[in-house]
Amino acid sequence: MNRDRFTVTFWGVRGGYPTPGPTTVKYGGNTTCVEIEVGKHRLIIDGGTGIIPLGRKIMQEHFATGEPIYATILITHTHHDHTQGFPFFVPTRLPESYLNFFGPKLLFGEPFEEFLGRVMHPPVFPIGLEELYSKRCIEETGRGDTIILTDPHELAQHYALGDAIPDTPDDVVIIKVDHGYHHPKNGILFYRISYKGHSVVIATDTEGYIGVDRRLVKFAQAADLLIHDAEYDEHEYAEEAVLRQGWGHSTWGMAVDVARAAEVKQLALIHHSPQHDDAYLEGMVTKAQAIFSNTILACEGESVELL
Numbered sequence: 436m437n438r439d440r441f442t443v444t445f446w447g448v449r450g451g452y453p454t455p456g457p458t459t460v461k462y463g464g465n466t467t468c469v470e471i472e473v474g475k476h477r478l479i480i481d482g483g484t485g486i487i488p489l490g491r492k493i494m495q496e497h498f499a500t501g502e503p504i505y506a507t508i509l510i511t512h513t514h515h516d517h518t519q520g521f522p523f524f525v526p527t528r529l530p531e532s533y534l535n536f537f538g539p540k541l542l543f544g545e546p547f548e549e550f551l552g553r554v555m556h557p558p559v560f561p562i563g564l565e566e567l568y569s570k571r572c573i574e575e576t577g578r579g580d581t582i583i584l585t586d587p588h589e590l591a592q593h594y595a596l597g598d599a600i601p602d603t604p605d606d607v608v609i610i611k612v613d614h615g616y617h618h619p620k621n622g623i624l625f626y627r628i629s630y631k632g633h634s635v636v637i638a639t640d641t642e643g644y645i646g647v648d649r650r651l652v653k654f655a656q657a658a659d660l661l662i663h664d665a666e667y668d669e670h671e672y673a674e675e676a677v678l679r680q681g682w683g684h685s686t687w688g689m690a691v692d693v694a695r696a697a698e699v700k701q702l703a704l705i706h707h708s709p710q711h712d713d714a715y716l717e718g719m720v721t722k723a724q725a726i727f728s729n730t731i732l733a734c735e736g737e738s739v740e741l742l
């Protein structure tokens with residue numbers, strides 16, 4: 436296998452709830468899940484329903500190679516559309532799986548590990564997390580943290596803001612974490628994943644500011660790929676019948692503003708509204724491309740190569 440890779444694959448691109456059917460078949464109806472294969476590592480961002488087919492692919496690889504399963508799973512926040520696929524993520528059930536979870540500190544005093552257990556706990560699901568055979572390390576993370584992945588066989592090195600971070604060789608994976616406050620009610624974690632001088636930033640479920648989210652612009656500066664929430668068309672956001680301001684999502688224009696200010700190389704619009712079909716999404720991205728030409732729609736099953 437070619438280990439020198441930095442590949443971003445979209446497994447779920449939809450916000451809110453899954454939207455199967457002929458009008459969404461091109462860009463996909465699964466909720467948020469992004470796989471990043473980088474160096475020797477597999478990272479998974481969020482566990483919307485897209486993580487279910489990803490789990491099936493990982494199982495096929497496992498049965499074909501006989502190798503253990505290693506994955507680092509980064510959760511942006513705990514809303515349903517980012518966690519509802521976990522109960523059906525089959526690698527959690529295997530003793531040959533080593534899963535390292537990172538998720539947010541929750542406002543309501545509940546440890547992230549307990550929340551994760553609640554996603555698939557009887558009576559809403561027949562099997563509890565504690566009954567699964569996989570080996571799991573579940574950690575909380577937040578603004579200013581740095582997570583360093585050296586070897587998949589070893590636990591991640593986790594540093595808080597202000598900790599001295601050791602010099603690292605070029606071929607380790609470095610994850611930086613920031614906290615966006617503009618998504619109800621616990622905010623959102625942004626992740627920046629870097630490897631060999633290239634980087635991808637994911638900023639889903641975030642709402643733009645007039646004059647741009649300056650902290651996000653700084654966090655995403657010069658990234659190769661920015662994956663940014665673009666749930667709304669411009670007129671929807673400001674429509675008076677259903678005011679969406681404050682709901683914690685962006686327009687394509689807000690995503691473009693961040694991409695331009697941060698001087699990223701490429702922008703992928705994600706968290707497509709369940710009310711938008713394929714044709715509508717293409718109309719939105721055409722308008723975005725007129726301002727920032729290297730813009731794509733995150734599309735289920737498609738990959739972006741960063742190396």
Ligand SMILES: [Zn+2]
Pocket residue numbers: 450451467514516517640706
């Ligand atoms: Zn969402």
Ligand SMILES: [Zn+2]
Pocket residue numbers: 512514618640
């Ligand atoms: Zn959300």
